[in-house]
Amino acid sequence: MDKLRNYVKELLESGEITGFLGLIDDGGHPIPHLFTKEHIDRLNDLVVPDFRYPMTDILLKIVRKYPESTIGVMVRGCDDRALIELAKNQKIMSDLIRPVGVACSKEMAESCRCSQPYPREIHYGEKVEGVQDRSDLEEVESMDLSGRLDYWMGQFSKCIKCYGCRNICSMCFCDQCTLEDETLVMTGQTPPEIPIFHLIRAFHMAGRCIDCGLCEEACPAHIPLRSLYRKVREDMANYLGYVTGKDEYEKDPLEFLGSEGYEVPSKIDET
Amino acid sequence: MSDVKESFEPKIIAFCCNWCSYAGADLAGSMRLKYPPNVLPIRVMCSGRISPHFILKAFQKGADGVLVTGCHYGDCHYIKGNYITKRRVTIMKDLLKFIGIDSRRLKADWVAGSEGDKWARVATEFTEEIRALGPSPLRG
Ligand code: SF4
Numbered sequence: 424m425d426k427l428r429n430y431v432k433e434l435l436e437s438g439e440i441t442g443f444l445g446l447i448d449d450g451g452h453p454i455p456h457l458f459t460k461e462h463i464d465r466l467n468d469l470v471v472p473d474f475r476y477p478m479t480d481i482l483l484k485i486v487r488k489y490p491e492s493t494i495g496v497m498v499r500g501c502d503d504r505a506l507i508e509l510a511k512n513q514k515i516m517s518d519l520i521r522p523v524g525v526a527c528s529k530e531m532a533e534s535c536r537c538s539q540p541y542p543r544e545i546h547y548g549e550k551v552e553g554v555q556d557r558s559d560l561e562e563v564e565s566m567d568l569s570g571r572l573d574y575w576m577g578q579f580s581k582c583i584k585c586y587g588c589r590n591i592c593s594m595c596f597c598d599q600c601t602l603e604d605e606t607l608v609m610t611g612q613t614p615p616e617i618p619i620f621h622l623i624r625a626f627h628m629a630g631r632c633i634d635c636g637l638c639e640e641a642c643p644a645h646i647p648l649r650s651l652y653r654k655v656r657e658d659m660a661n662y663l664g665y666v667t668g669k670d671e672y673e674k675d676p677l678e679f680l681g682s683e684g685y686e687v688p689s690k691i692d693e694t
Numbered sequence: 695m696s697d698v699k700e701s702f703e704p705k706i707i708a709f710c711c712n713w714c715s716y717a718g719a720d721l722a723g724s725m726r727l728k729y730p731p732n733v734l735p736i737r738v739m740c741s742g743r744i745s746p747h748f749i750l751k752a753f754q755k756g757a758d759g760v761l762v763t764g765c766h767y768g769d770c771h772y773i774k775g776n777y778i779t780k781r782r783v784t785i786m787k788d789l790l791k792f793i794g795i796d797s798r799r800l801k802a803d804w805v806a807g808s809e810g811d812k813w814a815r816v817a818t819e820f821t822e823e824i825r826a827l828g829p830s831p832l833r834g
């Protein structure tokens with residue numbers, strides 16, 4: 424931990440970064456904090472808790488306020504994938520962001536079912552292998568069509584339309600949200616119109632979702648949202664060879680055709 | 695059961711791009727080719743304008759099938775709209791299947807402005823396929 428503190432301290436004192444977004448312990452509750460050179464002692468309170476916080480969401484707010492500054496940020500594997508997508512979508516400039524990487528423990532990786540529980544560069548913790556687990560998808564796939572629909576409609580009908588899934592999502596950065604567009608989804612009712620409410624979000628997450636699982640953790644109705652997004656994530660990989668959160672310079676094939684010409688991969692035509 | 699299916703008239707939304715498939719549908723009309731009245735064409739400028747949300751909305755409002763049509767590859771008047779369309783429809787079909795809606799209820803096809811006969815054929819075949827599948831489980 425001291426090594427991490429010293430590393431951040433050096434970054435701040437050398438002026439390499441103007442601020443560092445990390446977490447501090449506030450009476451047993453880790454909360455986000457922007458560390459600066461002026462209050463360097465605050466670094467003694469820097470913590471790396473055993474759970475996640477939507478760091479990039481806070482980062483976006485900081486970047487909007489201080490667009491010219493170089494900001495350091497504590498990132499886990501999922502946050503780092505989010506950074507890649509945010510840069511790709513021109514929400515941040517990579518040159519102005521300094522990720523300080525934390526590798527997740529085996530326990531965390533397992534409880535998150537995380538396929539890549541480490542960032543590109545690790546400054547804290549030991550790298551452990553990712554978990555490859557699609558049992559949640561297999562469970563749905565084992566049902567027949569009408570069983571699946573019953574299952575999902577039952578799940579969706581629990582929705583209280585709190586928008587928690589959207590609000591916590593690091594990939595939900597649109598200025599206007601389709602979920603609030605009354606020409607598409609009826610407003611003023613709970614549960615919202617289903618399945619469209621959840622399917623709009625699901626489709627939108629194709630090429631977006633970095634599979635952090637925060638939405639499912641946040642959902643007060645315990646809807647297995649992550650499986651929906653994992654499904655489209657898997658489809659993007661299988662049909663279009665595209666993995667979200669991997670490479671900043673690889674474009675989302677649902678938005679860009681790329682420079683290789685306009686062929687539709689032959690795999691697609693089979694479906 | 696078979697009685698129900700025989701009396702079932704599917705509701706089908708067909709999104710057509712202004713330049714090719716809508717012209718094809720129009721031509722089918724001028725040629726007096728028959729295609730089922732179940733198919734309701736909605737004209738948009740390009741198949742790439744067909745937001746996946748429109749497809750979802752059609753199903754939400756009780757469409758039994760959705761047909762997404764545009765120009766043939768290479769003919770899109772905005773160059774690449776139909777390639778994007780094909781990708782979107784592929785992912786959407788799989789998502790529908792995953793939540794329990796038969797993916798055959800969504801189909802993408804290409805019809806040129808000169809292909810009135812193809813339009814009539816595609817519309818007829820799709821209607822028959824949907825008729826065989828029965829009403830959408832989302833129909834209220
Ligand atoms: S897992 Fe949920 S919160 Fe995380 S990126 Fe995907 S949709 Fe957003």
Ligand code: SF4
Nearest residue numbers: 582583585586588642
């Ligand atoms: S977090 Fe859960 S309850 Fe809230 S809007 Fe999303 S799906 Fe509905």
Ligand code: FES
Nearest residue numbers: 711740764765771
């Ligand atoms: S103009 Fe017809 S598909 Fe784009």
